Amino acid sequence: MTRRRRIYEGKAKVLFEGPEPGTLVQYFKDDTSAFNNSKQGVITGKGVLNNRISEYLMSRLSEIGVPTHFVRRLNMREQLIREVEIIPIELVVRNVAAGDFAKRFGLAEGTALPRSIVEYYYKSDELGDPLVTEEHITAFGWAAPQDLDDMVALALRVNDYLSGLFLGIGLKLVDFTLEFGRLWENEDMRIVIADEISPDNCRLWDIKTNEKLDKDRFREDLGKVEEAYQEVARRLGILPEGGPGDVKPPKAVQ
Structure with a gap:
């Protein structure tokens, strides 16, 4: 398992030292929180889905000239980003x-x-x-x-x-x-x-039903949180085959 220096760990992601100067590796966790971290939980597969969804949306924005820190997706849970x-x-x-x-x-x-x-x-x-x-x-x-x-x-x-x-x-x-x-x-x-x-x-x-397909399902205890994230990915055409997979985070060195 790759050992990388951990730069920062937040509520939903971990940042590791990147392979080149000026880059970082952003790892997406399944952990979730709401109300300024007073409510915490785990949404199974969320990190995989958010990695893919964010990759897709950041890439589309780059195509129309909106500058982002995104470079490329590395695997199911990690992407390479520019250090900012x-x-x-x-x-x-x-x-x-x-x-x-x-x-x-x-x-x-x-x-x-x-x-x-x-x-x-x-x-x-x-x-x-x-x-x-x-x-x-x-x-x-x-x-x-x-x-x-x-x-x-x-x-x-x-x-x-x-x-x-x-x-x-x-x-x-x-x-x-x-x-x-x-x-x-x-x-x-x-x-x-x-x-x-x-x-x-x-x-x-x-649009038709006003059904919420986002983190409000977790905030408001509406249930079917994982399914909501999967539905967004499905509509974008990027749901991983077989559903969200997994990859272990790199071992961190302080």
């Missing part, structure tokens, strides 16, 4: 009222929004990932105004493209979360999409 400096801000793009947003504004879940709304959240489990404004972000130095402009522009492009892609397979993109990183190439820096794009961070509803 993660910006500690999550952007959430909302097309339909759902979850906490619906509660905050007293809207019925499923209400179509007048236009897509972008929100910023500071990445901090300890603080509960608080909602923040551009003033907070620039005042505390988490990102520069130009960084934010680039992030929002990319997020809206992603929203336009993925909304159409999912519509074509009978899914409604209700909302989604994006993370970004600074990719340094020689003296040049550009903002790129990082982390993953999968049912873990996208709300996806069936």
Whole structure:
């Protein structure tokens, strides 16, 4: 078994030292969590499916000129990514009222929004990932105004493209979360999409029935969580033959 230096372990993924300078290996776990890690569980096969789904979506985005950290998938649970400096801000793009947003504004879940709304959240489990404004972000130095402009522009492009892609397979993109990183190439820096794009961070509803096919099935104890992730992969045409397989994570050295 390959021994690699573990760089970071989060709730759903592990990052290992990559084979070349400036690269990392991203390993997808089956572990899952909700409500700022207060609810935890395991979704069997989730890591395999999210690896394939994120590979597919990141590749499609690259084809239309959206920069990402993704390089290529290595195996069932791992992909090669570029090492980036993660910006500690999550952007959430909302097309339909759902979850906490619906509660905050007293809207019925499923209400179509007048236009897509972008929100910023500071990445901090300890603080509960608080909602923040551009003033907070620039005042505390988490990102520069130009960084934010680039992030929002990319997020809206992603929203336009993925909304159409999912519509074509009978899914409604209700909302989604994006993370970004600074990719340094020689003296040049550009903002790129990082982390993953999968049912873990996208709300996806069936267009005809509004059935939820994402992590809300875990959050809300709706059951059939594995089947929902499999259905998204099936509609995208990328469900691994025979269903999700497995590969052991590389042994880590500290």
